[in-house]
Amino acid sequence: MQIRYLLALGLFPQLALADDVVQAPAEDQCLVIPPVPVPDADAQSSTSEQVEIRSNSSDAIMNQSAVFEGDVKFRQGSRSIHADRANMDYEKQRLEASGNLVFQDSQFTVTADNLSAEIKDNSAKLEGAKYWLHGQQVHGDANKLEITKDNNLNLRGTNFTTCPPGDNSWKLEAERIKIDGTEEWGEVWDATLRIGDVPVFYVPYMTVPVSDKRKTGFLFPEFSTSTTNGVEVATPWYWNIAPEYDLTLTPHYMSSRGLFMQGEFRYLAGDAQAGQVNLEYLGSDRMLAKDSDRYLYHWEQRGAIDKHWRVNAAFTDVSDNNYFNDLDSAVARATDNQLSRIGEMSYFENDWNVSARVQDIKVLGEDEMPYQVMPQVNFNYRQRDLINTLEFGFMGEATNFEHKDSEMVTATRLHMQPSLTLPIQGPAGSLTSELAVLQTNYWQRNTELLNGESLDESVSRTIPRAKIHGQINLERNTSWLGDRYRQTLEPQFQYLYVGYENQSGIGVYDTAPLQDDYYGLFRARRFSGLDRVADANQMTLGLTTRFFDENNLEQFKFSLGQIAYFSPSKVSFYEGLIEERPSESAIAAELDARVTDNWYLSGAVQYDARTSDNKKSEFTLDYRPGGNKLLQFSYRYVPDLINTNNNDQVNISQAGMRTTWPLTDNLYFVGNWYYDLNESRSVETYTGFQYESCCWAVRLSYHYRIKTNYEDTFNPVQDNRELFESGVYLNFVIKGLGGSGPLGVSDMLNEGLFNYRKPLYLRN
Incomplete structure (x- = not known):
């Protein structure tokens, strides 16, 4: 009871x-x-x-x-x-x-x-x-x-x-x-x-966290050894200054180089803004002939001031071109060779927005310096349903280009682009027509070129553009190997006309050729930026087919397209450069397929049928039978790339394999291997084992990779640099004693020169 x-x-x-x-x-x-x-x-x-x-x-x-x-x-x-x-x-x-x-x-x-x-x-x-x-x-x-x-x-x-x-x-x-x-x-x-x-x-006294709340104290150290840095020990110390501020200091000792100090200060500025400051310093690097000091400073802040205003700012600088190749920085990877410095403020309304920015880009390993944007003001306006479904748009830009070399050509550019768009859409397809006028004015300074020629001091360029894009949506029920599918057939076309105007009197400030692929066939331009607007009189034809299973999940997609040129374009990236203009573009094809329940195939090809040349191709074959189980084979081929060190053309032909696989419930294996078929050598090998339980985790990995060695004219700290680097790395975490939690398998896939790029997986 x-x-x-x-x-x-x-x-x-x-x-x-x-x-x-x-x-x-x-x-x-x-x-x-x-x-x-x-x-x-x-x-x-x-x-x-x-x-x-x-x-x-x-x-x-x-x-x-x-x-x-x-x-x-x-x-x-x-x-x-x-x-x-x-x-x-x-x-x-x-x-x-x-x-x-x-x-x-x-x-x-x-x-x-x-x-x-x-x-x-x-x-x-x-x-x-x-x-x-x-x-x-x-x-x-x-x-x-x-x-x-x-x-x-x-x-x-x-x-x-x-x-x-x-x-x-x-x-x-x-x-x-x-x-x-x-x-x-x-x-x-x-x-x-x-x-x-x-x-x-x-230890006689210590403090430990008992939750995920931030707490001042030492984090777990990291140990490694490599052929270029020697034995490495990093002991990060975290300081929880206030709810909106924190600081991480990491003394990183390298037996071959010295003491590498890293600091990262993070802060919140209001409810919707965040930023950080990074400082890194290595005094008297013993691996360099002159024992030079090496350093980095980085600042960034971004977010919203209120519902209308946005801010974005970033600045990074390093002591030398090979900084990221030699040192494990918290700011960028070894494959990053551009440092962007930008300050931008934007204002948004429902139908229009305006922004102002300044930008400077430092390219590591190249003598040529890009132009500085000092400043640029952009204005965009769009009025929907101007007359029925007719839309009016306006894009305006005013940019001043400066250069650190006082003898270089500089310019101020004003661009205005009004447009009218008439979209007609329905379940059976769509038809979109667009008319636009590209009006650009240049005021150029220091117009004398090194080859004795000169640019125009003042240029007014007016180019009309017309585009019609249509697509038809067809579908049917079908079956394949006993399974029922819904197949779509989506033919599409685009006619593009862009007027011609001689642009030899205009310098190149922020423009570059765009890469070609299937979706690039339907672009309205061949170049990024505004310094070159290629004339066009062409028709693009494309076809996409998809297969959906009984649950309406996409299992297969294939796209094929090509451009037919009615007249050759007269505009080249560099005026005076004679480019061959065939009557049609390379054929572009893309494929994404779920071959079986666990096998996925993804690929893209650009093939010139006229010359029987492979212009570009890449393929990946993935086997994914379950969570954290992956086996991927890949191949890529890119011809006629420009080597920035000597301006020679090189072909890239590389094959690779990547895997992550659980050996037991707690033990995982991750491995990468990439091979250069042209040079007949491995360019990267990565092998790692990770054991993780509820309360601790350990990772042991081996890395062998080719090193990028830049020439350095900014700060000559060159030495007899090794072509390849190898190293052994050990990470250990005790969860609940200041460890950062699970080490994770996904970040192991992203270590190295070749990040894991998940194909466009079809939904499953």
């Missing part, structure tokens, strides 16, 4: 109501006890002074004492106690309980031999305790455990870990631990870290 008491006492009134007592967790899984939900304030206040007691039997003396036995349950607010026996002393305001005791509130669960609670100050002491923090994997034992009135934990003769019960992969033993329930971090005295019951580290 259950006996129920309702008492008006002040036992632990400040916390929320718990629904059920959580029993001691199982020992065969990662342990995370969910937090107890907190009721609203009205519900809490109405019950905060009420204590409910249930038991199989009781013996009470009014206003003096009471004894409860048999499945005793105490509850008030969020705190509850289960025990075999309990004594209540009304005069001393004390509660004692023992026997299969479980204590729970909104922040933790404790099992113990016995409990003594002081009702007046809402505190409790437990002996022989085991505790679990809700919402965390943190748990441990304590000879004595005290719950203070501000809901903190004081533990003596204690330990804690994030491993499942019974797993002794790591454990932190301490004479005393104080866990702050509000700040969610712990103070530890006389601590010994044991890994597999072996003591490996002692």
Whole structure:
């Protein structure tokens, strides 16, 4: 028989109501006890002074004492106690309980031999305790455990870990631990870290996080060794300055180079803006002939000031061209050779927007310096449904181009582009017509060129453009190998006319040829920027077919297209350069297919049927039978690329293989291999093993890759640089002791020169 008491006492009134007592967790899984939900304030206040007691039997003396036995349950607010026996002393305001005791509130669960609670100050002491923090994997034992009135934990003769019960992969033993329930971090005295019951580290005092909240302290170090840097040890230190500021300092020692200091300061500016500052410095690099100092500074900020205004700013500079090739920077990768410096402010309304920016780009490893945009103002306006569905658009731009070389040609450019667009759309297809006028004015300075020729000081260029694009949507039901599909057939065409005007008197400031692919066949221009507008009189024909399964998921897509030129274009990127103008473009084709449930094929080809030349091709074949299981084969071919070091043309022909595969539930293998078929050599090899459990993770990897060696005219710090670099890297994380959490397999796929590029997977 259950006996129920309702008492008006002040036992632990400040916390929320718990629904059920959580029993001691199982020992065969990662342990995370969910937090107890907190009721609203009205519900809490109405019950905060009420204590409910249930038991199989009781013996009470009014206003003096009471004894409860048999499945005793105490509850008030969020705190509850289960025990075999309990004594209540009304005069001393004390509660004692023992026997299969479980204590729970909104922040933790404790099992113990016995409990003594002081009702007046809402505190409790437990002996022989085991505790679990809700919402965390943190748990441990304590000879004595005290719950203070501000809901903190004081533990003596204690330990804690994030491993499942019974797993002794790591454990932190301490004479005393104080866990702050509000700040969610712990103070530890006389601590010994044991890994597999072996003591490996002692510290008299330390602080540790018990949640994902930011906390000042050291993060786990990283170890590696390589042929260019020697033995490397990085020990990051994190400083949680304020809720909107933090700083990470990383001393990075390289036995071959010296001490490499890295600092990253992050900040929030208002509700919707964020930024960071990075400073890196390596004094007297011993791998360089002159022991030169090497440095980086970087600043960026972006976000919204309000619902109309946006801001974007970034600035980066390095001491030399090979900085990213030699040093593991937090700002950019070894394959990045452009440093962008930009400041931009934008204002947006429903139908129009305006922006102003300045930009400077530093290209590493090249003598030629791009033009600086100082400044540029853009204006865009669009009026829908001007007359029925007729749309009016206007794009305006005013740009001033400067150059660090005072002898270079500079210019101010004003461009205006009004347009009328008539879209007609329906389920069966679409037809879109567009008329536009491109009006551009140049005012150029220092117009004398090195070859003795000169540009025009003033240019006014007016070019009309007309475009008609149409597409038809056809579909049918079909079957393939016994499966039913819905097939679409989407033929499309585009006629493009762009007027011709001689542009030999205009310099090239921000313009470059665009890459060709299937979607590029339907572009209205051959060049980026505005300095060259190619004339055109051409028709593009394209066809796309898709297969959808019975769940309307795309399983196959193939596109094929080509441009027919009715008249050859007279505009070249560099005036005076004679370019062959065939009557049709290369045939462009793209394919994405789910071959079987686990095999995916993706490819793109540009083929010149007139000369039987492969202009560009790339293919990937993926096998993905499940999560974190991948086997990818790839090939790419690009002919006639310009080598910026000597201006020679080179062909790129490379094959590669990439895989990530779980060897066991906790052990993963990741490997990359890329081979240059022209040079008959490997350009990159990466092999890595990662073991990860609930409470710790370790990664061991080997990297062999070709190095990019730039000539340096900005800061000549060249040495006898190696063509290839190899190294061994070790990362170790103990979760719950300042580690950054799971190392992850996906970032291993992105390490190296060739990032993992997931094909355009069809939905599955």
